[in-house]
Amino acid sequence: MRLLYTILFLTAGLTVALPQAQHTTKRFAISGFVHDGENKTSLSASTVSLQPGERHVQADGDGFFQFVEVEAGNYLLTVNFLGYEEMSIPLLLVSDTLLHLHLQPVPFVLPEVAVSTYRNHSGGKLAALPVEEISRDYLIKHNATNFAQTLASVAGVSSMDIGAGLSKPIIRGFGFSRVAVVDRGIVQQNQQWGADHGLEIDQYDVDYVVVHKGPMSLFHGSDAMGGVIEILPPEVPQNDLFWGDATLIGKSNNDLLGASVVASKKTGNLFFRGRITAQSYGDYRIPSDTIEYLTWKLPVHDKRMKNTAGREYNLSFSSNYAGEKFNSWLHISHINTKNGFFPGAHGIPSPGRLEPDGAYRNIEFPYSTSTHFKLVSNSELRISDSGKMQFDFGYQTNHREELSQFHTHYSNQLPPVNEPDLELQFKLDTHSANVRYVMDEGKQWSKVFGLSTEYQHNKVGGYSFLLPGFDRFSAGAFWLNSYKWNENLTLMGGLRYETGKLTVDGFYDPVLEAYLVMQGYDDEQVDLYAQRAADINKTFNDISGSVGFSFVPDTGNSLQINLGSSFRYPGANELASNGVHHGAFRHEMGNSGLEPEKGYQIDLDYQHTGKKVKIRVSPFAAWFSNYIYLEPTGDWSVLPHTGQIYRYTQAEAFMAGGELKVAYDIDGSWRLSSDVAYLYLTNLSDNYPLPFSPPTAITTNLAYAGVGKGVMPQFSLEIENRWVMAQHRIAKNEERTPGTNLWNLSAQAQWQVGGRRVITQFRTDNIFNRAYLNHLSFYRKLNAPEPGRNIQLILKIPF
Amino acid sequence: MVFMGASVLIACEKEHIDDQKPVIRVIEPAEDEAVTPGNALHFEVMFSDNVALASYKVSIHGAFDGHTHSHNSTTNGLKDDGITTRVATDSVAFEKTWLESDFIALGEPPITGKKQATVKHLHLVIPETVNRTVNGKAEEMPLKEGHYHFIVYCSDESGQESFVAQEIFISYDPHEHLH
Numbered sequence: 001m002r003l004l005y006t007i008l009f010l011t012a013g014l015t016v017a018l019p020q021a022q023h024t025t026k027r028f029a030i031s032g033f034v035h036d037g038e039n040k041t042s043l044s045a046s047t048v049s050l051q052p053g054e055r056h057v058q059a060d061g062d063g064f065f066q067f068v069e070v071e072a073g074n075y076l077l078t079v080n081f082l083g084y085e086e087m088s089i090p091l092l093l094v095s096d097t098l099l100h101l102h103l104q105p106v107p108f109v110l111p112e113v114a115v116s117t118y119r120n121h122s123g124g125k126l127a128a129l130p131v132e133e134i135s136r137d138y139l140i141k142h143n144a145t146n147f148a149q150t151l152a153s154v155a156g157v158s159s160m161d162i163g164a165g166l167s168k169p170i171i172r173g174f175g176f177s178r179v180a181v182v183d184r185g186i187v188q189q190n191q192q193w194g195a196d197h198g199l200e201i202d203q204y205d206v207d208y209v210v211v212h213k214g215p216m217s218l219f220h221g222s223d224a225m226g227g228v229i230e231i232l233p234p235e236v237p238q239n240d241l242f243w244g245d246a247t248l249i250g251k252s253n254n255d256l257l258g259a260s261v262v263a264s265k266k267t268g269n270l271f272f273r274g275r276i277t278a279q280s281y282g283d284y285r286i287p288s289d290t291i292e293y294l295t296w297k298l299p300v301h302d303k304r305m306k307n308t309a310g311r312e313y314n315l316s317f318s319s320n321y322a323g324e325k326f327n328s329w330l331h332i333s334h335i336n337t338k339n340g341f342f343p344g345a346h347g348i349p350s351p352g353r354l355e356p357d358g359a360y361r362n363i364e365f366p367y368s369t370s371t372h373f374k375l376v377s378n379s380e381l382r383i384s385d386s387g388k389m390q391f392d393f394g395y396q397t398n399h400r401e402e403l404s405q406f407h408t409h410y411s412n413q414l415p416p417v418n419e420p421d422l423e424l425q426f427k428l429d430t431h432s433a434n435v436r437y438v439m440d441e442g443k444q445w446s447k448v449f450g451l452s453t454e455y456q457h458n459k460v461g462g463y464s465f466l467l468p469g470f471d472r473f474s475a476g477a478f479w480l481n482s483y484k485w486n487e488n489l490t491l492m493g494g495l496r497y498e499t500g501k502l503t504v505d506g507f508y509d510p511v512l513e514a515y516l517v518m519q520g521y522d523d524e525q526v527d528l529y530a531q532r533a534a535d536i537n538k539t540f541n542d543i544s545g546s547v548g549f550s551f552v553p554d555t556g557n558s559l560q561i562n563l564g565s566s567f568r569y570p571g572a573n574e575l576a577s578n579g580v581h582h583g584a585f586r587h588e589m590g591n592s593g594l595e596p597e598k599g600y601q602i603d604l605d606y607q608h609t610g611k612k613v614k615i616r617v618s619p620f621a622a623w624f625s626n627y628i629y630l631e632p633t634g635d636w637s638v639l640p641h642t643g644q645i646y647r648y649t650q651a652e653a654f655m656a657g658g659e660l661k662v663a664y665d666i667d668g669s670w671r672l673s674s675d676v677a678y679l680y681l682t683n684l685s686d687n688y689p690l691p692f693s694p695p696t697a698i699t700t701n702l703a704y705a706g707v708g709k710g711v712m713p714q715f716s717l718e719i720e721n722r723w724v725m726a727q728h729r730i731a732k733n734e735e736r737t738p739g740t741n742l743w744n745l746s747a748q749a750q751w752q753v754g755g756r757r758v759i760t761q762f763r764t765d766n767i768f769n770r771a772y773l774n775h776l777s778f779y780r781k782l783n784a785p786e787p788g789r790n791i792q793l794i795l796k797i798p799f
Numbered sequence: 800m801v802f803m804g805a806s807v808l809i810a811c812e813k814e815h816i817d818d819q820k821p822v823i824r825v826i827e828p829a830e831d832e833a834v835t836p837g838n839a840l841h842f843e844v845m846f847s848d849n850v851a852l853a854s855y856k857v858s859i860h861g862a863f864d865g866h867t868h869s870h871n872s873t874t875n876g877l878k879d880d881g882i883t884t885r886v887a888t889d890s891v892a893f894e895k896t897w898l899e900s901d902f903i904a905l906g907e908p909p910i911t912g913k914k915q916a917t918v919k920h921l922h923l924v925i926p927e928t929v930n931r932t933v934n935g936k937a938e939e940m941p942l943k944e945g946h947y948h949f950i951v952y953c954s955d956e957s958g959q960e961s962f963v964a965q966e967i968f969i970s971y972d973p974h975e976h977l978h
Contacts, residue, residue, distance in 0.1 A: 412932055
């Protein structure tokens with residue numbers, strides 16, 4: 001890494017204070033201008049902070065900033081602007097001071113996933129787990145069609161995709177309900193158990209994400225077993241300001257057009273921000289005109305996957321009040337998506353269904369819609385010098401529907417009178433409340449006591465049945481500690497007790513009953529199939545905990561080791577549902593005897609930061625006493641479109657793997673980096689691998705970044721190779737997936753246009769238009785290749 | 800250290816798991832074979848597995864799922880291309896599943912434990928009419944004419960499963976086989 005010779009860039013005009021006999025209680029102003037050290041243009045919107053006091057402001061359009069009412073004394077002033085070296089200058093303030101600060105541009109304008117000490121907003125670092133901090137710029141640079149796919153560029157994170165539009169995140173092979181997404185303190189609750197569900201988050205409204213790898217149940221309760229994706233609120237400047245930007249997005253592979261506009265205003269103690277995002281895309285292109293599935297050659301007309309088009313409309317609003325003792329955020333968001341399903345993936349494919357429908361942007365049956373409304377309030381009340389209370393309240397409602405022209409296998413089933421094509425409907429309401437008391441933050445022994453509760457109500461509808469309605473209530477109490485043993489060693493640990501209650505509404509399917517009676521099955525058989533969900537009333541309890549330490553012997557090395565346990569309550573689908581999962585073509589049967597899943601994991605995270613070389617190794621190993629998975633029973637289902645009955649079962653499981661990253665600064669402009677993510681997931685009861693094991697992937701990246709003059713002060717170029725190994729470690733009835741080798745190119749430039757910094761981000765994925773399969777893709781089982789070459793351009797214009 | 804632990808475990812793993820699926824070869828019926836209700840379909844199939852077969856199942860059901868056909872669909876999306884299942888008023892899709900136990904009852908030897916087995920000369924009867932009960936009223940309905948899926952499933956002793964799907968054409972007039 002380049003060292004910061006910040007003081008060198010302090011140039012003429014610096015008028016630091018002449019010592020005068022002043023009263024120490026006097027207050028002064030510190031003001032100044034921030035300039036580009038090369039071409040002297042002003043750097044508006046640079047962030048200037050002053051320590052102690054934790055004050056920060058943003059420079060205005062002329063690069064001017066000001067702190068008023070600053071007591072005399074010693075300060076550290078720090079200036080940050082994207083693409084420039086951070087500047088820190090010590091100040092002895094004895095009079096009003098005017099500064100001219102000249103920041104030096106640095107080649108590496110875009111921090112890769114930053115590797116630094118993360119402080120969550122509940123105060124301090126409380127777990128010795130590896131984290132990846134991801135900034136807005138990283139998200140722009142790696143922008144994919146949705147948030148989960150964008151995050152999949154981080155080593156150890158993958159996405160499970162349904163075509164181009166819908167994806168859910170996987171952390172180290174943990175997915176579905178084993179990963180929690182925490183948006184501004186509240187766990188996002190949707191239909192994450194389902195294979196054809198995507199995460200409803202507007203990726204443009206995310207400023208800062210922290211990916212926690214490892215068991216996080218201690219902090220967020222059930223579901224946070226494999227990791228947490230934590231979305232944090234934006235930084236608020238302390239000076240009054242109005243600013244915003246418009247982002248325009250275009251992609252060639254699925255003809256995506258998108259726009260996201262944000263406007264922010266800071267006035268006094270108040271901050272407001274609103275964002276609107278719209279995206280529309282057509283059927284995606286694959287580098288093949290046929291899909292070979294079983295004995296068929298399915299035509300892919302014009303090499304476009306029919307009916308995979310989609311749309312997304314999102315609105316979000318945030319506001320903040322920051323007072324002396326009280327700080328409060330309000331976030332409201334509404335996500336609305338509509339996504340077509342490839343008709344070949346619903347039911348046994350037939351070439352007739354894949355005839356072109358004459359348009360690429362239309363969304364015909366079958367398709368899914370989903371809306372997610374979320375209201376989140378985070379508040380913090382400072383009670384004393386050593387203690388503060390934090391409150392998070394959340395209400396969210398997720399409404400997901402799958403529509404498919406009415407069809408049935410049961411000749412006695414007639415289409416419903418209302419909404420005859422509504423196949424499945426899920427309405428999930430979630431209410432959450434968290435209270436924390438943070439004590440002695442930043443001191444030798446800091447503690448957090450917390451209580452969290454969540455209530456969920458799920459309603460279902462549609463002419464098909466997949467998941468029963470249910471009510472779930474859970475409550476947890478936790479106690480977290482961080483103890484600073486000495487300058488280099490910090491110990492961390494905590495305990496959580498959690499209790500939950502799940503009530504499932506049973507469902508006996510009269511249509512299926514009549515059909516089976518007609519087919520001549522006896523009463524016992526009929527009951528086995530027609531009882532689509534059993535009435536269930538279950539209570540769960542769990543105690544989980546973690547201990548760890550963080551050892552930082554010097555600035556170049558750090559080591560963290562964490563031992564933690566995690567748990568997850570079985571879901572209503574795992575406990576109660578019974579029937580054909582139309583996406584998986586399987587008869588899946590719940591098991592009311594399931595116990596909460598329990599895992600124990602050890603994590604190690606070592607980082608070395610040298611002058612030129614950066615190394616990070618983060619291995620882990622985990623043992624689950626009762627991992628829940630679907631086991632083929634060997635009994636045939638008598639229902640059409642199904643083979644054996646798969647039943648949810650629990651078994652011991654072992655997981656291990658991790659990530660290795662190496663980065664080498666060739667010189668100030670060139671950098672080579674590489675990362676490897678490896679996983680080994682095994683069911684110990686029968687030695688088969690666990691389902692959905694992500695294959696080993698090696699990503700290598702050569703980047704050049706330069707500093708220009710005039711209209712293009714910053715630019716960077718990057719060539720990336722992504723080598724994905726074949727996956728031969730498959731669960732029963734999974735398919736092996738061959739490996740692939742992909743090349744991507746990206747180029748970013750900052751343009752100085754009329755006093756504004758316009759950013760263009762150009763990207764080409766899969767340059768050689770290679771046909772490959774993704775082991776985790778929903779369309780994998782059809783042998784449908786992933787999207788081919790994609791060229792995209794993002795334009796970000798500030799105002 | 801964790802990595803080392805993991806690699807030791809990997810090295811010790813016994814790779815004795817059966818990850819091969821059974822193989823199914825359908826000899827009869829032929830792809831798109833036409834059959835008239837009231838007649839039987841001739842069925843012959845070969846199964847094989849690297850370790851040991853477990854059992855099989857045969858299913859016939861309508862190939863008319865809820866997808867939109869483009870070429871002659873109407874704008875309201877209510878009408879399909881003639882093989883829709885929207886309102887079954889005049890005919891009913893035939894559907895039947897035969898488990899191996901049904902064939903064993905007819906004298907066929909079980910395939911369980913074998914590495915290779917041929918099941919042949921079985922006659923799967925497509926009935927002349929179908930009885931159904933809607934809203935408590937029993938009615939005898941003719942079969943819906945059109946394409947049907949004919950699917951054979953086979954499993955092995957470790958739970959690996961495979962299937963072969965093809966189409967048959969059911970029509971009261973065997974000469975009216977239009978695609």
